[in-house]
Amino acid sequence: MPIRKVEIRLEDMLDELTTFYDAKVWHFLTVNGIDLGDGKIELQWIFSKYGVKDETVLFSAVTAYETKVPSVVSLIPSATLSEREIVDMFGVEIEGAAKGLYLDEDSLTMPLRCSL
Amino acid sequence: MIKAMMQAFTNLFKPVHTVKYPFEEDVVLPKDYRGLIEYSEDDCIFCDKCEKACPPKSIVFYQHPDGSKEYKYNAWLCIYCGECVRACPKPGEALWQSEKKPLSATKEQDVNNEWFVWQRAAAESRENHAAMKKAAKEKKRQEKES
Amino acid sequence: MKKVVNIPLGSQHISLLEPIRFQFTTENEKIIEVGADVGFVHRGIEKACSETFEWKKVGYVVARVCGLCAITHSLSYTLAVERLLGYEANERIKYLRMLMVELDRIHSHMLCLAHVSENAGFEAMFMQIMADRELVMDIQEAISGNRVQFDYIAIGGVNRDVTPELVNMIHKNLDELRPKIDDLMERFSNNWSLSLKYKGVGVLTLDEAYIYNALGPLARASGLKTDVRAESSDFPYEDVGYEMIFESSGDIYARNMVRLREIINSITMCENIIDNLPTGEIIEKVKGKPEGEVVVRVEAPRGELFYLVKGSRKNFLDRVRIKTPTFSAIPAMMEVFKGSEYADAPAILASFDPCMSCTAK
Numbered sequence: 001m002p003i004r005k006v007e008i009r010l011e012d013m014l015d016e017l018t019t020f021y022d023a024k025v026w027h028f029l030t031v032n033g034i035d036l037g038d039g040k041i042e043l044q045w046i047f048s049k050y051g052v053k054d055e056t057v058l059f060s061a062v063t064a065y066e067t068k069v070p071s072v073v074s075l076i077p078s079a080t081l082s083e084r085e086i087v088d089m090f091g092v093e094i095e096g097a098a099k100g101l102y103l104d105e106d107s108l109t110m111p112l113r114c115s116l
Numbered sequence: 117m118i119k120a121m122m123q124a125f126t127n128l129f130k131p132v133h134t135v136k137y138p139f140e141e142d143v144v145l146p147k148d149y150r151g152l153i154e155y156s157e158d159d160c161i162f163c164d165k166c167e168k169a170c171p172p173k174s175i176v177f178y179q180h181p182d183g184s185k186e187y188k189y190n191a192w193l194c195i196y197c198g199e200c201v202r203a204c205p206k207p208g209e210a211l212w213q214s215e216k217k218p219l220s221a222t223k224e225q226d227v228n229n230e231w232f233v234w235q236r237a238a239a240e241s242r243e244n245h246a247a248m249k250k251a252a253k254e255k256k257r258q259e260k261e262s
Numbered sequence: 263m264k265k266v267v268n269i270p271l272g273s274q275h276i277s278l279l280e281p282i283r284f285q286f287t288t289e290n291e292k293i294i295e296v297g298a299d300v301g302f303v304h305r306g307i308e309k310a311c312s313e314t315f316e317w318k319k320v321g322y323v324v325a326r327v328c329g330l331c332a333i334t335h336s337l338s339y340t341l342a343v344e345r346l347l348g349y350e351a352n353e354r355i356k357y358l359r360m361l362m363v364e365l366d367r368i369h370s371h372m373l374c375l376a377h378v379s380e381n382a383g384f385e386a387m388f389m390q391i392m393a394d395r396e397l398v399m400d401i402q403e404a405i406s407g408n409r410v411q412f413d414y415i416a417i418g419g420v421n422r423d424v425t426p427e428l429v430n431m432i433h434k435n436l437d438e439l440r441p442k443i444d445d446l447m448e449r450f451s452n453n454w455s456l457s458l459k460y461k462g463v464g465v466l467t468l469d470e471a472y473i474y475n476a477l478g479p480l481a482r483a484s485g486l487k488t489d490v491r492a493e494s495s496d497f498p499y500e501d502v503g504y505e506m507i508f509e510s511s512g513d514i515y516a517r518n519m520v521r522l523r524e525i526i527n528s529i530t531m532c533e534n535i536i537d538n539l540p541t542g543e544i545i546e547k548v549k550g551k552p553e554g555e556v557v558v559r560v561e562a563p564r565g566e567l568f569y570l571v572k573g574s575r576k577n578f579l580d581r582v583r584i585k586t587p588t589f590s591a592i593p594a595m596m597e598v599f600k601g602s603e604y605a606d607a608p609a610i611l612a613s614f615d616p617c618m619s620c621t622a623k
Contacts, residue, residue, distance in 0.1 A: 003557050023472045027488060029559075029568050030585040046570070048559065050488050053495050056557050078475040078593040081300070082585075089308070102304035102622060111309045112581075120453050124386040133393045146400070148422070150407035171319040197322055197413040198421060 003056050010043070010061040014070050017045065017059065021075055025049060026057075031072075031082040033090045035114045039065050041090055045072065063092075065113075071095040150196045151216040153189060159210040160187075166200035166211060175200060178238045179245040190231050191218050265290065269604060273302055277381055277608035280618035284599070284607070291603050296596040300589075304622040311582040317343060317552055317573065320582065322413060327584065328620040329410050330373065333366045334562040336415045339582070341496060341560070342571040343417055346552035353498075354542035355419045360497050361535045362405065362414055363560070364528040368439075369398040370563035371479075371521040374615035375446065378518060381612040382455045394442050397435040404428055419545030424536070432536050436529050443529070447522045450515075460514040464610035466598050467512055474594035478565020478587050480614060483520045484512035490561035502534040503527075514613040551575045562587050564615055586620035 008016050020026070029046040036042055042062050049055040063069065071094050072079050083097040091110030099105055145151075153175075162185040167175045174193035178186045196213070204211040221227045272283040281302035287295035307327055311320045321343075325336040337359055344351065351359075372395040379387035399409065406412035407422060414421055424432075450456045466476060471484040481488050489506050491499045507523045509516035552573030560567050565587030572581040595614050602610060 003555070023475075027477070028475045029566075030583070030590065032570055032581075032583045034572060034581045044570075046557065046568075048493070050486075051493065053493055056559075058557070076475070077473060078590060081589060081592055100301075102301040111306060112312075117452075117454055120387070120449060123390075127386060127390060133396065146404040146407070147427075148407055149403075150413075169318075171315065171322040195322065195411065195413065196408060199319075199322075 003058050005058045005060060008059055008061050010063045013061055017072060017075055028076045031079060031086055033086045037114055041065060069094045149215045151214045152191055152218050154214045155211045159206060165203045169199040169203035176235055176238045179241045188234055192221050192227050271607055280616060282618050288604050293599050293602055293604055296599045298592055298596055300621050303619055307623045308582055312579050316577045317579050325411060327623050328617055330370045331562045332411050333362045334560050334567050338558045338560045338567050338569040340415050340417055342556050342558040342569050343552050345556045346554050346573055347548050347550045349548045352542040353540040356497055357535050357539055358420045361532055364532050365398055365402050367563045368525050368528050369395050371525050375521060377612045379456060381609040384455050397439050401432050401435050404431060418548040423544045429536055436533060440529055443525050450518050457515055463514050463606050464598050464602055465513045470597050474597050475590060476594040477591060479517055479520045480591055482508040483516040485510040490559045490566045494559055502531045504531060517613045564588055564617060584623055588617045589621045
């Protein structure tokens with residue numbers, strides 16, 4: 001399946017997604033994170049189109065570990081769990097997403113960071 | 117509603133679908149059932165390919181200092197995928213998949229601890245062997261230089 | 263006087279087989295607020311895939327995410343890696359893979375229907391469906407050689423071929439199963455405990471389905487026409503008689519009907535596949551190491567399964583992202599609970615067919 005990859009800046013992410021996302025056209029797949037090393041992390045928001053063959057769009061933004069990431073829950077209510085998973089796994093901070101989906105609330109481990 | 121009740125009643129007199137497994141051993145296995153891995157050490161050429169291919173690492177080779185190798189297979193760790201048989205250069209002779217059902221281990225067999233000891237010993241033997249080889253190589257090189 | 267009461271459901275509950283906890287806030291008997299805790303069986307499979315196991319072995323690891331849809335997990339991973347290696351399977355391999363996925367769908371849906379009838383207090387029906395389900399399990403065992411964890415799909419093909427005796431056995435068992443499903447269909451639409459009781463309970467409207475990104479049978483029961491089988495060109499589903507099945511009412515009854523009709527459609531597809539198996543090799547050598555980033559979607563019994571695999575020509579992959587159907591259906595589930603009676607909660611939950619082992623991976 002070919003992916004259309006759109007590279008955006010994290011600050012523009014919410015505006016971009018607001019103009020792009022229409023609940024009746026796009027199916028929200030998931031939020032994904034990939035640790036790039038050197039304190040950088042790539043965040044991805046992935047969508048697919050209803051009723052069309054092989055159309056997947058991936059928005060990607062590169063950010064630092066410490067940056068506070070805005071949440072897309074106000075736009076896509078079903079993103080809550082995916083965001084909490086990213087918070088648990090990478091130790092990044094996403095607005096309104098609490099730690100403790102898989103790990104303990106006060107756990108200090110970040111399993112999917114490549115340095116750890 | 118009545119139909120369902122009738123069926124429930126008739127089901128009462130039908131034969132049971134389950135088997136009392138450990139006491140009644142008449143489980144019919146299909147042909148080519150994937151069972152235990154069997155091997156013949158005489159035919160093995162000790163190439164380690166099965167060890168590298170095994171996903172749960174249930175075949176582990178021990179390296180003796182004289183260069184010979186010894187291996188053990190853990191039937192309780194094995195997932196019966198058959199990767200080792202596909203990787204084997206002599207399939208059917210040195211390594212093959214039988215249709216035998218794996219038996220459950222008892223407490224007396226102490227399979228876990230025994231296996232952990234073996235795994236540690238094997239890893240250590242490899243390291244020792246590698247170190248020995250390296251030292252020998254170094255010695256040879258020094259002799260050449262001098 | 264209105265009184266607000268907090269009632270937990272799970273993580274251990276008599277009507278639940280899976281470790282999930284819902285925290286209901288109820289007003290008298292009506293649920294007004296729902297909280298969910300899903301991470302009880304987290305095993306760190308995503309980490310294991312990129313750090314402990316080499317890419318050739320990961321297919322066997324991801325199959326262990328879930329016992330019921332093991333085949334879809336290993337299939338999605340294998341498709342992803344094959345695409346990274348620039349390999350495309352031949353028609354025979356595609357057909358054999360499709361056959362296993364459809365058989366998987368039949369027995370998974372039957373398990374769900376059994377649980378639904380059990381939660382209606384219909385224990386006899388539960389026993390009967392589980393006994394009939396053995397017909398499909400036997401086929402799968404005969405094809406793959408294993409009963410639950412099939413380990414059937416390998417990178418570059420499938421591990422075992424279908425023999426003429428097997429074809430006969432598949433035909434025999436499926437012929438036996440079809441009238442039983444027709445019978446079940448009648449039971450589920452006419453029996454009082456299974457139809458009237460379930461009509462209008464646990465409704466997910468079409469708009470809610472869009473907003474909360476419902477998927478799989480849950481979405482199709484609300485009339486949202488989404489199915490990865492129709493939305494991806496990995497498999498020639500149109501050639502084997504696939505049709506999308508959907509209802510419009512979105513209640514438990516509609517979800518049961520969608521599942522029953524999908525079983526019948528899957529049986530038809532399996533028969534077509536078996537009758538029209540193309541010739542060719544069943545496994546081919548694939549060379550190289552995975553490089554790049556790829557996305558794969560496969561329709562699992564519970565909905566869409568999503569894999570993102572990223573590799574950089576090393577023995578270990580950079581990232582394997584698994585998104586399982588139940589994980590993304592949980593927001594929709596929570597929405598359905600709101601406004602329904604507390605006593606209905608176990609039945610509604612069973613009708614979602616949740617798989618916690620998938621969710622927490």
